[in-house]
Amino acid sequence: MFEIKAQMAGTIFEVCVKEGDAVSSGQTVLILESMKMEIPIEAEADGTVAKINVAEGDFVDEEDVLVVLA
Amino acid sequence: MATKSYNDELNNRIDKIISGGHQKYHDKLIQSNKLFVRDRLSLLFDDGTYEEDGKFANCEAEDLPADGVVTAIGKIGGQNVCVMANDSTVKAGSWGYRTVEKIIRIQETAQKLQVPLLYLVDSAGARITDQLEMFPGRRGAGRIFHNQVNLSGSVPQICILFGPSAAGGAYIPAFCDVVIMVEGNASMYLGSPRMAEKVIGEKVSLEEMGGAKMHCTISGCGDILATSEQQAIKYAKTYLSYFGANYKEKPKLLERKPPIQGRSIVEIIPENQNTPFDMYELIDQLIDENSFFEIKKLFAPELITGLARIDGQVIGIIANQPKVKGGVLFVDSADKAAKFIQLCDAYSIPLLFLADVPGFMIGTKVERAGIIRHGAKFISAMSSATVPKISVIVRKAYGAGLYAMCGPAFEPDVCIALPTAQIAVMGPEAAVNAVYSNKIEQIENPKERIKFVKEKIEEYKKEIDLYKLASEQVIDEIVAPTNLRDTLSKRFCYYASKEISLPSRKHPVFPV
Numbered sequence: 222m223f224e225i226k227a228q229m230a231g232t233i234f235e236v237c238v239k240e241g242d243a244v245s246s247g248q249t250v251l252i253l254e255s256m257k258m259e260i261p262i263e264a265e266a267d268g269t270v271a272k273i274n275v276a277e278g279d280f281v282d283e284e285d286v287l288v289v290l291a
Numbered sequence: 292m293a294t295k296s297y298n299d300e301l302n303n304r305i306d307k308i309i310s311g312g313h314q315k316y317h318d319k320l321i322q323s324n325k326l327f328v329r330d331r332l333s334l335l336f337d338d339g340t341y342e343e344d345g346k347f348a349n350c351e352a353e354d355l356p357a358d359g360v361v362t363a364i365g366k367i368g369g370q371n372v373c374v375m376a377n378d379s380t381v382k383a384g385s386w387g388y389r390t391v392e393k394i395i396r397i398q399e400t401a402q403k404l405q406v407p408l409l410y411l412v413d414s415a416g417a418r419i420t421d422q423l424e425m426f427p428g429r430r431g432a433g434r435i436f437h438n439q440v441n442l443s444g445s446v447p448q449i450c451i452l453f454g455p456s457a458a459g460g461a462y463i464p465a466f467c468d469v470v471i472m473v474e475g476n477a478s479m480y481l482g483s484p485r486m487a488e489k490v491i492g493e494k495v496s497l498e499e500m501g502g503a504k505m506h507c508t509i510s511g512c513g514d515i516l517a518t519s520e521q522q523a524i525k526y527a528k529t530y531l532s533y534f535g536a537n538y539k540e541k542p543k544l545l546e547r548k549p550p551i552q553g554r555s556i557v558e559i560i561p562e563n564q565n566t567p568f569d570m571y572e573l574i575d576q577l578i579d580e581n582s583f584f585e586i587k588k589l590f591a592p593e594l595i596t597g598l599a600r601i602d603g604q605v606i607g608i609i610a611n612q613p614k615v616k617g618g619v620l621f622v623d624s625a626d627k628a629a630k631f632i633q634l635c636d637a638y639s640i641p642l643l644f645l646a647d648v649p650g651f652m653i654g655t656k657v658e659r660a661g662i663i664r665h666g667a668k669f670i671s672a673m674s675s676a677t678v679p680k681i682s683v684i685v686r687k688a689y690g691a692g693l694y695a696m697c698g699p700a701f702e703p704d705v706c707i708a709l710p711t712a713q714i715a716v717m718g719p720e721a722a723v724n725a726v727y728s729n730k731i732e733q734i735e736n737p738k739e740r741i742k743f744v745k746e747k748i749e750e751y752k753k754e755i756d757l758y759k760l761a762s763e764q765v766i767d768e769i770v771a772p773t774n775l776r777d778t779l780s781k782r783f784c785y786y787a788s789k790e791i792s793l794p795s796r797k798h799p800v801f802p803v
Contacts, residue, residue: 228615229616229617229621229652230652230654230656255616255617255619256617256649256650256652256653257565257649257718257720257721258565258567258613258617258618258619258649259565259566259567260567260616261567261614283656
C-alpha cells in the first residue's frame with residue numbers, strides 16, 4: 222500500500238488514471254490546480270491504482286490522501 | 292642510550308594515542324561502515340598530512356587517547372584549514388573538559404589565522420562524569436557555540452556529521468554554514484528515542500526522529516545527504532572550492548567551461564505560463580558544465596539554491612522550480628532562501644535570481660505557520676545583501692514573489708526580463724476574477740460570461756505588457772534567451788567592483 226498525498230491545498234484539475242491501472246514511479250497520476258498553476262502529482266512508487274479518493278473539481282488540503290496504490 | 296629511550300617512550304606513547312580506543316570499538320566502526328577518525332582526516336587533507344595540537348591531552352588517563360577528539364591544521368585543495376574531529380572509539384566520542392578545551396583552542400586558531408574550520412562530528416555528547424568541568428563554566432561547552440556564533444560570517448564553518456550529535460552537541464551543526472550528513476549513521480537530536488519514551492511517552496525510532504534523511508528532507512537541519520563517508524568528505528572539499536579563506540577573500544576564479552549540451556532555453560520554457568517546466572534544465576544552460584553544487588536539494592524543492600560558476604566566476608543561484616508545487620513559495624522555501632542568501636553575501640558570492648513564481652502560498656495552513664514572517668526573512672536577507680545581485684524574470688513574477696526574487700525595488704544591479712516574462716500583482720485570471728467577480732456573477736448567459744472574462748483578461752495582459760514595463764523602466768533590459776548566459780557572465784564581471792556602504796547602526800532587527 223502506498224498513499225499519494227496532496228503536496229499543497231488546491232482543486233483537482235484532472236485525474237489521469239483509473240482504478241486498476243498500473244503506474245510506475247514518476248508517472249503523473251493527477252493534476253492539481255493551485256495558485257493558478259497546474260501541478261502534476263506523481264507516483265513515488267510503482268504499483269496498481271487501488272483507490273481514487275477524489276474527482277475533478279474537488280478541493281483538497283495539504284496531506285489529503287488522493288490515490289492509494291497497491 | 293638515554294636519548295634513545297626518551298624517543299622510544301615518545302614513540303610508544305604516540306603509537307598508543309593514534310591507535311584510538313579499544314579494538315572492540317574499531318570493530319564496531321567496520322560493522323557500521325564507518326572510518327576511524329584518523330582515516331577520515333587522511334582522506335580529507337591534501338596528501339593526507341596534518342599538524343596536530345593536543346595529541347597528549349589526557350594522556351595520563353589510561354583509556355582516553357587525545358581525550359576523544361583530534362584537532363589539527365592542514366591543507367584542503369591548497370587552502371589552509373583547521374579541523375576538529377571526534378573519535379567515537381574513545382568513550383563514544385563524548386566530551387570531557389580537555390575535549391572541550393581542544394575544540395575551543397582550534398576555534399581560536401581558525402579565528403586568528405582567518406581560515407575555514409571543519410567540524411567532523413561523531414559524538415554521544417557530554418561526559419556526565421566531567422560535567423562540572425566541561426559544562427557550565429566560561430570555557431565549558433557553551434563557549435564552543437559562543438565561538439561558532441562569533442566565527443559565523445568571518446570564516447566558513449562546515450560540519451560533516453558521521454554519527455550522532457546529541458543534546459547540546461547538536462548545536463555544532465546548527466551553527467555551521469553547511470551540514471553534510473551520512474545517510475544511515477548521522478543523527479541529530481536533543482533527546483534520544485529512549486529519553487523521548489521516558490519523558491514524554493513517545494515511541495519512535497532514531498532514524499525517524501533524528502536521522503540524516505529526515506533532517507535533509509523535513510527539518511532542514513541538514514543541507515547535503517551523502518551515501519558514504521568518502522562521499523561526504525568529497526562534498527566538503529568541493530564545497531570549500533567555491534569559497535575564499537574568509538570574508539575578506541573573494542572566491543577563486545577558475546578556467547571557463549562551456550555549459551552542458553542540451554535543449555535551448557527557448558525550447559525549455561513552455562508557452563503557457565501555467566504549464567510547469569524543469570528549472571534545472573534551464574540552469575544547466577546558463578552555468579559551466581558540472582559546476583552546480585546544490586544546497587538543500589531535498590528540502591523545500593519548490594525553490595532551488597546552489598553554488599555554480601559562469602565562465603569560471605562563482606555565483607549563488609536562487610531559482611523557483613515550477614515543476615514542484617508550481618514554484619509557489621512556502622514557509623520552508625523562504626527559510627531556505629534566507630539562509631543561502633546570507634551565506635553567499637557573507638563570503639562575497641554574487642547572487643543570481645531566476646524568477647518564475649506565482650507568489651507566496653495562501654490559505655489557513657500557511658497563515659497559521661506564519662508565512663508572512665517567514666517570507667519577511669527571505670525578503671530581508673535578499674534586501675540587505677550587498678554582493679552583486681542580478682534578477683532574471685524567466686516567466687511570471689507575481690505579488691510578493693517578485694519582491695522576494697529581488698525585484699526592481701530591491702536594487703538588483705540589473706533586472707533582466709526574458710521575452711516570456713510577466714510581472715504583475717497577480718496573474719491575469721486571478722486579477723479579472725478579483726476585480727470583476729460581482730459583474731461576472733451577474734452575467735447569466737454562460738457564453739457571454741466567458742466572452743466577458745476573455746476580453747478582460749486580454750485587457751489586463753495589455754496593461755502588464757513587457758514592453759510597456761520596459762518603456763516605464765520597471766525592468767532594465769529584455770534579453771533573448773540565447774544571449775542570457777553571455778550577458779550574465781559579462782555583467783557579473785563588471786559588477787565585481789561593487790561597493791555599498793551600509794547605514795550606520797548596530798544591526799537590523801532580523802525577522803525570524
